[in-house]
Amino acid sequence: MLLDVKDLKTYFETRSGYVKAVDNISLDMERGDVLGLAGESGCGKTTTMLAIMRLLPSNGRVLNGSIHLDGLDLLNMEEEQLRQDVRWKKLSMVFQGAMNALNPVFRVGDQLVQAIRVHENVNKEKALKRVEELFTLVGIDPKRATNYPHEFSGGMKQRAVIALSLICNPDLLIADEPVTALDVIVQAQILELIRDLRDKLGLSMIMITHDLSVIADVCNKAAIMYAGKIVEKGDIVTVFKHPEHPYSQGLLTNYPSIKGGKTKFKPIKGRPPNLIQPPPGCRFHPRCPYAMDICKKEEPEMVELEGGHFISCHLKTR
Amino acid sequence: MSPENALIEIKDLKKWFPVRTGLLHALRSGEQKYVKAVDGVSFNIRRGEIYGLAGESGCGKTTTGKVILRLIEPSDGEILFRGRDVTRLKKREMKEFRRRAQIIYQDPYESLDPRMTIFDFVAEPLIVHNIGDIEKNVADALERAELVPPEEYFYRFPHELSGGQRQRVAIARSMILNPDFVVADEPVSMLDVSIRSSILDLMIRLRDDLDISYLYITHDLATANQVCDRIGIMYLGKLVEEADIRELVDEPLHPYTKALIAAVPVPDPEAEKSRAVISGEVPNPVNVPPGCRFHPRCAYAMDICKKEIPELREVKEDHKVACYLVK
Numbered sequence: 001m002l003l004d005v006k007d008l009k010t011y012f013e014t015r016s017g018y019v020k021a022v023d024n025i026s027l028d029m030e031r032g033d034v035l036g037l038a039g040e041s042g043c044g045k046t047t048t049m050l051a052i053m054r055l056l057p058s059n060g061r062v063l064n065g066s067i068h069l070d071g072l073d074l075l076n077m078e079e080e081q082l083r084q085d086v087r088w089k090k091l092s093m094v095f096q097g098a099m100n101a102l103n104p105v106f107r108v109g110d111q112l113v114q115a116i117r118v119h120e121n122v123n124k125e126k127a128l129k130r131v132e133e134l135f136t137l138v139g140i141d142p143k144r145a146t147n148y149p150h151e152f153s154g155g156m157k158q159r160a161v162i163a164l165s166l167i168c169n170p171d172l173l174i175a176d177e178p179v180t181a182l183d184v185i186v187q188a189q190i191l192e193l194i195r196d197l198r199d200k201l202g203l204s205m206i207m208i209t210h211d212l213s214v215i216a217d218v219c220n221k222a223a224i225m226y227a228g229k230i231v232e233k234g235d236i237v238t239v240f241k242h243p244e245h246p247y248s249q250g251l252l253t254n255y256p257s258i259k260g261g262k263t264k265f266k267p268i269k270g271r272p273p274n275l276i277q278p279p280p281g282c283r284f285h286p287r288c289p290y291a292m293d294i295c296k297k298e299e300p301e302m303v304e305l306e307g308g309h310f311i312s313c314h315l316k317t318r
Numbered sequence: 319m320s321p322e323n324a325l326i327e328i329k330d331l332k333k334w335f336p337v338r339t340g341l342l343h344a345l346r347s348g349e350q351k352y353v354k355a356v357d358g359v360s361f362n363i364r365r366g367e368i369y370g371l372a373g374e375s376g377c378g379k380t381t382t383g384k385v386i387l388r389l390i391e392p393s394d395g396e397i398l399f400r401g402r403d404v405t406r407l408k409k410r411e412m413k414e415f416r417r418r419a420q421i422i423y424q425d426p427y428e429s430l431d432p433r434m435t436i437f438d439f440v441a442e443p444l445i446v447h448n449i450g451d452i453e454k455n456v457a458d459a460l461e462r463a464e465l466v467p468p469e470e471y472f473y474r475f476p477h478e479l480s481g482g483q484r485q486r487v488a489i490a491r492s493m494i495l496n497p498d499f500v501v502a503d504e505p506v507s508m509l510d511v512s513i514r515s516s517i518l519d520l521m522i523r524l525r526d527d528l529d530i531s532y533l534y535i536t537h538d539l540a541t542a543n544q545v546c547d548r549i550g551i552m553y554l555g556k557l558v559e560e561a562d563i564r565e566l567v568d569e570p571l572h573p574y575t576k577a578l579i580a581a582v583p584v585p586d587p588e589a590e591k592s593r594a595v596i597s598g599e600v601p602n603p604v605n606v607p608p609g610c611r612f613h614p615r616c617a618y619a620m621d622i623c624k625k626e627i628p629e630l631r632e633v634k635e636d637h638k639v640a641c642y643l644v645k
Contacts, residue, residue: 040510153599183374184537188581188594195591210511213540217583217592236587254515255585256540258567263544267516271480 002204003029008065010051017276021047023228034198034205036215039225045208049174053093088119092170096177099157102149108160109145116167134163155186176208194218212255224248227272227283234309244311246288324362325531331359331395333385353603355381357555368532370546374600377552379535383501387419417447420492424504426484430476437472440491463490482513503535518545539582551575554611557630561637571639574612618643
């Protein structure tokens, strides 16, 4: 198993109390898996990933759980060892909006060279050679390494930050909303690149996005999050074609598609709860059309329906 | 199409923004350059219709919407609203036009005044247009936007509301004067996925109940597919194709439209994957290519495409395309 997250609980300390951003979630991935993590803003997708990277802001607390990457216990590792051995070499991340975080006063190639030399003991020439290889891999003309970020188009900047995340051959790449700010044709180009990297390098990836069509386009596994919990997970076809949790069903049936005629929307009523005081029982029950008495009192457990399809809902477990 | 059917007719609309080049350039008698954001666009919007205008960023779709409302003055062309040219209206007639034509902006976090209560914000158009019975009108408008009970929202401020609720407030305000025409500029792109469908649903219902026509501006063909009746595709300031939404999605004719549609991912893991059929990105709008603006990226470009600008012409009933490939 490449990544094994068990019962992860991550809260944020605030003046009005603990924000229960990620509450007892478990995830696992095999090598070569591309996992899509979907959910609305504030459901805890990014917090989960920051906890895995150990990059939580200073008020973030991991209260429970374990995270193992390729057998390494990430939560009990010294910061220095994590920095030297894990980050970027085993686990790297393309942050949301990273394409706008390239330093405008340095050449793009030099920024990659610098990152390589921080992690690996190589001279400048070798690092430059590596940058050229990476640029070719992500579809940028290697001659453009001497350009400044403003000379790059949006799509090229996104390719450059993907190259930046690959400088040390990571085992697992986490990409947070990698295509959200891009135009549709550029988005398709980047999605092609991501599928290409998956197939060529056998790269394992986690895609965090609220865009379900992007997940359907590149992932082989999916997990749906709601209010700090994973409500359903499994292989992509099962989750997308036969969703069992009322929240996944609501999200998927209301997702606009270019295929097929107009569908009648049946929007999910209400909005996600405040995570300082989430509703008791199942966190989705105030919005759930099928809510029963037990849903208001008892928290549903995650159970396996069949072949790796997990769901946490009283409707299915009774 | 008979003109009686059309609420709005746009004829050869242009908006050119001058590029500031500085004194030195002017002294060297350099010619004035323009960003031709909208460059000769013509289309009609029928009564009670949702007309989509789609394209990538920088194609001129938002400028077109704003020019139609004269929030930006057009450089050239006609905008006929019920047969009268909006660009020639006198001041009083213009006020009447403003009552009948409204806009919903993209970002409800920016478009609401943070210092105004919801009541004041929604009531403002009534005060400007001197319409009485404010409290009842505001309550009705909020209720129509499904903010119930309306009284509960009267004295709240925008920061107390979620994105979806804010967009509903913006919709309530734009509907309070019973407009005939609303420009909706990417009304759901800033909202969360689970809320998008309910806002689109609301817009469709208001259309059905109040017979409003919309210009729905979007970069997202998937939502356009769900709400529009007809759609126009823009590329670098020009309309390249226009058709009924079903026809356009199922049988696109222009190579650019085909590329756009192929690029849209489908929320179905078993469907065909999105493809980037064309490479590169939209060129700089200051130096637009001669001839067909799409020719440098077009796989089928012929000699004529590099020299002459193809006209938008009807090739099938209600299906127009600007391309030399299409006979």
